[in-house]
Amino acid sequence: MNEDRELPLFEIPRGAEVYTVSELTEEVRATLEGAFDAELAVRGEISNFKHHAARHMYFSLKDEAAVLRCVFFHPANARLRFAPADGLEVVARGRLGVYPPQGSYQLYVSSLALRGEGELMAALERLKKKLAAEGLFDDERKRPLPRFPRRMGVVTSPSGAAFRDIRNVLARRWPGITIILRPAQVQGEGAAGDVARAIADFDEAGAADVLIVGRGGGSLEDLWAFNEEVAVRAIAASRTPTISAVGHEVDWTLADFAADVRAPTPSAAAELAVPVKEDVRADVAQMRRGAVAAAAEYIAGAREGVTAARGSYGFRVVPRRVDERRQHVDETAARASRGVGHALVAFRGRYAEAAGAFRALSPAATLARGYNVASRDGRTVKRAAQAGAGERLTLNFADGRRAVDVIDGEAEDIAQKS
Amino acid sequence: MPKKAKATFEEDLARLAEIVAALEEGPETLDEMLALYEEGVAITKRLQEVLNEAETKIKKLSRDVNGELEVEDYDEAG
Numbered sequence: 001m002n003e004d005r006e007l008p009l010f011e012i013p014r015g016a017e018v019y020t021v022s023e024l025t026e027e028v029r030a031t032l033e034g035a036f037d038a039e040l041a042v043r044g045e046i047s048n049f050k051h052h053a054a055r056h057m058y059f060s061l062k063d064e065a066a067v068l069r070c071v072f073f074h075p076a077n078a079r080l081r082f083a084p085a086d087g088l089e090v091v092a093r094g095r096l097g098v099y100p101p102q103g104s105y106q107l108y109v110s111s112l113a114l115r116g117e118g119e120l121m122a123a124l125e126r127l128k129k130k131l132a133a134e135g136l137f138d139d140e141r142k143r144p145l146p147r148f149p150r151r152m153g154v155v156t157s158p159s160g161a162a163f164r165d166i167r168n169v170l171a172r173r174w175p176g177i178t179i180i181l182r183p184a185q186v187q188g189e190g191a192a193g194d195v196a197r198a199i200a201d202f203d204e205a206g207a208a209d210v211l212i213v214g215r216g217g218g219s220l221e222d223l224w225a226f227n228e229e230v231a232v233r234a235i236a237a238s239r240t241p242t243i244s245a246v247g248h249e250v251d252w253t254l255a256d257f258a259a260d261v262r263a264p265t266p267s268a269a270a271e272l273a274v275p276v277k278e279d280v281r282a283d284v285a286q287m288r289r290g291a292v293a294a295a296a297e298y299i300a301g302a303r304e305g306v307t308a309a310r311g312s313y314g315f316r317v318v319p320r321r322v323d324e325r326r327q328h329v330d331e332t333a334a335r336a337s338r339g340v341g342h343a344l345v346a347f348r349g350r351y352a353e354a355a356g357a358f359r360a361l362s363p364a365a366t367l368a369r370g371y372n373v374a375s376r377d378g379r380t381v382k383r384a385a386q387a388g389a390g391e392r393l394t395l396n397f398a399d400g401r402r403a404v405d406v407i408d409g410e411a412e413d414i415a416q417k418s
Numbered sequence: 419m420p421k422k423a424k425a426t427f428e429e430d431l432a433r434l435a436e437i438v439a440a441l442e443e444g445p446e447t448l449d450e451m452l453a454l455y456e457e458g459v460a461i462t463k464r465l466q467e468v469l470n471e472a473e474t475k476i477k478k479l480s481r482d483v484n485g486e487l488e489v490e491d492y493d494e495a496g
Contacts, residue, residue, distance in 0.1 A: 148426070148427040150427075167476070175471070176474060178474075178475045178476075179474065180489055181492060182478070205488075207489050277469060284466070291454075291455060294438065294442045295451060298444065325448075
């Protein structure tokens with residue numbers, strides 16, 4: 001260019017040697033897009049990441065000296081298994097293109113991956129902090145497990161070791177329980193979403209008293225679904241008490257923080273979920289023995305009370321009361337006999353014994369046998385010596401009373417004669 | 419609709435413990451003792467029904483052709 005030449009005041013563009021903006025841009029586009037492969041890969045650090053309304057993602061990839069603008073459209077970006085954020089080192093694959101309205105070139109991203117496991121852990125930490133700040137891992141949110149679940153929901157792969165282990169432990173500890181499996185994909189793309197849907201299904205159907213969600217051991221990548229936001233949120237939101245059971249003892253995923261209880265393994269989850277039936281059976285048996293013993297002791301005490309009381313009271317009241325008691329005891333013996341087990345049979349035996357004692361002791365029974373009993377002023381007169389000549393006594397028969405006067409104070413002692 | 423929902427296993431177990439404690443403390447009357455004991459017998463029967471269930475059942479939660487959730491028997495082969 002001739003810098004000495006004066007800058008022209010005006011110029012009339014003539015023909016093909018002067019481009020329009022669009023024409024130049026179009027040539028740039030053709031040249032640029034033709035120069036690169038249909039798909040290329042670029043690594044760099046994410047900056048200026050924007051993701052409005054969960055739609056398209058706009059960001060830049062940068063290194064020390066340059067910046068590349070990127071766009072990752074929805075719905076393709078929904079398949080991402082981590083949350084992109086500024087600072088993350090990634091590898092982006094896509095097509096280089098020109099965007100005429102902005103006069104810029106950009107990478108139309110088709111896939112995005114974290115560069116190395118270090119980045120994976122960094123992304124994980126970031127997500128953990130975000131969810132913790134929302135309170136998803138708070139203790140207050142955690143639901144207590146029911147002590148005796150009748151229906152155990154399980155979200156796992158039907159063919160994996162986890163389901164087999166859970167079944168075995170449950171069948172051993174609490175046979176008779178109902179296990180409800182909702183098969184789910186537990187690794188790879190789509191697994192997190194499937195696990196989330198499975199948990200929602202259990203809530204919607206109200207089908208389980210408690211859930212075990214998990215899988216057997218594997219690599220970080222194998223377990224990754226349980227670190228993905230959609231699965232972790234679903235576990236936190238579950239209205240059914242949920243136990244996480246992912247991998248081995250040393251494996252911790254975000255799902256473990258979100259669950260109501262974390263189990264180190266699927267077998268351990270089943271152990272946490274149900275008690276040992278035999279232990280409970282023994283407790284119940286012990287309680288039943290306690291009840292029988294206490295009731296029998298009560299009866300024994302009552303019987304002694306009857307023996308002590310037999311010699312005193314007036315007749316008008318006691319015979320009727322004792323009859324009522326006898327009927328009560330008979331009814332109880334009948335009820336007791338409907339029970340099960342030796343203990344209840346023994347109990348009935350004791351009741352019958354008490355009933356027999358009541359009956360034998362009953363003054364009404366004595367009268368019914370034909371004897372009569374003398375009384376004065378409501379008190380029994382048991383000895384001739386207590387009845388003097390001229391006294392008025394009452395003779396009590398089974399069917400009524402008669403007033404009598406004592407004529408002779410010296411009647412023979414009948415007992416001595418026989 | 420029953421006035422009282424059926425007691426859960428856990429509730430029955432707790433009530434049985436209460437009954438034993440009340441019997442051991444010594445009821446006021448024979449009637450009270452009989453009532454407690456009878457309730458204990460009924461509860462024990464219910465508890466034992468659950469304890470004696472021996473068959474672990476496996477079921478599956480899935481959606482039917484209409485998209486409705488249902489719990490059905492689990493076919494191992496399927």
